[in-house]
Structures are given as C-alpha cells and as structure tokens.
Amino acid sequence: AQKVTQAQTEISVVEKEDVTLDCVYETRDTTYYLFWYKQPPSGELVFLIRRNSFDEQNEISGRYSWNFQKSTSSFNFTITASQVVDSAVYFCALSEAPWLTGGGNKLTFGTGTQLKVEL
Amino acid sequence: DTAVSQTPKYLVTQMGNDKSIKCEQNLGHDTMYWYKQDSKKFLKIMFSYNNKELIINETVPNRFSPKSPDKAHLNLHINSLELGDSAVYFCASSQRGLQGGRGYTFGSGTRLTVV
Numbered sequence: 001a002q003k004v005t006q007a008q009t010e011i012s013v014v015e016k017e018d019v020t021l022d023c024v025y026e027t028r029d030t031t032y033y034l035f036w037y038k039q040p041p042s043g044e045l046v047f048l049i050r051r052n053s054f055d056e057q058n059e060i061s062g063r064y065s066w067n068f069q070k071s072t073s074s075f076n077f078t079i080t081a082s083q084v085v086d087s088a089v090y091f092c093a094l095s096e097a098p099w100l101t102g103g104g105n106k107l108t109f110g111t112g113t114q115l116k117v118e119l
Numbered sequence: 120d121t122a123v124s125q126t127p128k129y130l131v132t133q134m135g136n137d138k139s140i141k142c143e144q145n146l147g148h149d150t151m152y153w154y155k156q157d158s159k160k161f162l163k164i165m166f167s168y169n170n171k172e173l174i175i176n177e178t179v180p181n182r183f184s185p186k187s188p189d190k191a192h193l194n195l196h197i198n199s200l201e202l203g204d205s206a207v208y209f210c211a212s213s214q215r216g217l218q219g220g221r222g223y224t225f226g227s228g229t230r231l232t233v234v
Contacts, residue, residue: 033222039160043207045225089160095222099215104174105150107211107223109162 002027004094006110013082013117021077021113023092029053031097034068034075035107040088048090051075082117089114122146125210125226132200133234140195140229142210148224150174150215151193153185156207156228165208168193169215200233207231 003026013019025034036048049059051068059066063080079086092110099105123144132138144151152175153165167175168187182198197204210226217223 033217035222037225043230044227045209047221047223047225050220050222091162095217097217104167104169105213105215105217106152106164106167106175106177107154108164112160112162 002029002032002094002096002108004092004108004110006090006092006113008113009111010114010116013115015083015117015119016081018078018080019082019115019117021079021090021092021115023075023077023110025073025075025092025094027073027094027096029096031100033095033097035093035095036066036075036077037091037093038088039091039112045091048077079115082115084117084119087115087117122224123210123212123226125208125229127229128227129230129232131232131234134200134202136200137196137198138200138231139197140208140210140231142193142195142226144191144210144212144224146212146224148212148214149190150213151187151190152211152213152223153193153195154209154211154225156209158206162209166193166195197231200231202233205231205233 005024032053034051038046065078067076089112095107150169152167156162166185171187184196187193207228213223
C-alpha cells in the first residue's frame with residue numbers, strides 16, 4: 001500500500017528565511033510518481049511539481065527546489081528566501097502505476113504542512 | 120477555458136437533503152476522480168472512473184453515488200446528507216497512464232456545509 005508522511009504539521013518562519021518541508025513515502029512499486037501541491041487560503045490545489053521514480057535529478061524553479069532521494073524514500077521541498085505569499089498548506093503526494101497491472105490510479109496525499117511566513 | 124470545472128462552488132444544505140455536485144473536464148482525459156478534504160485538511164480519494172467505468176470505490180457510504188454519463192463528466196450525488204459530510208470535494212482528471220506534465224488536474228473544489 002502506498003503511504004506519504006509529512007511529519008511537520010506546522011512551520012512558522014520569518015520572511016526571507018529558507019524553509020524545508022519534509023516528505024517521506026512508502027511504496028512497493030518500482031514505477032511511481034511524486035507530487036507537491038500548494039493550497040493557499042483561497043482553497044484551490046496548485047500544482048508545483050511532478051517527479052518520476054526513474055528520474056532522481058533535483059529540480060530548481062525560482063525560489064523553489066526539490067530534493068528526491070530514493071535511498072531514503074524522501075522528496076523534500078525547500079523554499080529559499082520565503083515570502084508572505086508562500087503562506088499555505090503544502091501537500092506531498094504519491095501515485096503508483098496501477099494501470100500496468102489493470103488497476104486504477106489514485107493519488108495518496110500526506111497530511112500536509114501548514115507554512116506561515118511572517119514579516 | 121477552465122480545464123476542470125465543478126459546480127456549485129459552495130453548497131449549504133440541511134441534514135437529510137439530497138444534493139449533487141457536477142464536474143466537467145475539457146482536457147480529453149480518460150479518467151476522472153472525486154476526492155474529499157475533511158476539516159483537518161486531509162485529502163482522500165473517494166471514486167475513480169476510467170472511460171465511464173468505476174475502477175476505484177474507496178469504502179464510501181452508499182449514500183454517495185457517482186455517475187459518469189461520458190468520459191468528460193463525473194457527477195456526485197449524495198443522499199440523506201449528514202453533518203459529517205461537510206467537507207470540500209475536489210474533482211480531478213488525468214490520463215490513465217499519467218501522460219502529460221502535471222499528471223492530475225484538479226477542479227477548484229466544492230465546499231459543502233450541512234447544517
């Protein structure tokens with residue numbers, strides 16, 4: 001069964017600090033996909049990144065970066081020089097590849113990390 | 120054009136009523152989903168349909184009945200609403216093989232409040 005753990009329930013930082021959100025996943029599949037979503041106070045789910053299990057390259061997008069380590073089953077997310085607009089709940093999620101054996105896709109979410117960035 | 124659109128955005132209703140939430144996607148995806156986000160923000164899959172066929176039903180009460188008239192639409196009907204049904208319901212779509220950069224595309228959510 002697939003599982004995602006986000007151990008940090010809430011993180012508070014002061015603007016311009018760097019912050020890392022942790023994500024640890026469990027899966028028995030060798031093919032799987034990892035995602036990060038942002039949920040601002042307005043409530044929509046904003047896609048941030050998708051990473052395939054066979055691509056361990058880290059990714060940087062502006063102030064955002066992701067560190068994928070298969071050896072530790074982790075997919076951590078770092079925001080550099082945080083801003084008040086980064087305040088949101090961040091979800092890590094995992095999707096296996098059940099279509100390979102006739103099953104149905106599902107995205108399993110972690111419990112989310114509430115990030116508060118203060119002035 | 121909104122890729123995955125849900126209606127209504129807000130729904131307030133009394134216990135015992137029956138209500139429906141509609142979802143439509145214009146991405147040409149073959150798979151659609153309903154997710155529920157509870158008051159603690161926990162997101163969990165409820166149903167998944169592939170080309171109008173139910174392929175995932177995650178131990179959801181029988182009062183919830185999804186219907187997919189075609190692969191672009193997935194509606195959720197809820198009978199005899201209970202207080203515990205209050206949540207945000209997200210519709211999503213994807214290609215079954217998760218082709219495409221984002222994999223899944225989510226609607227903006229329907230906030231259901233049962234009073």
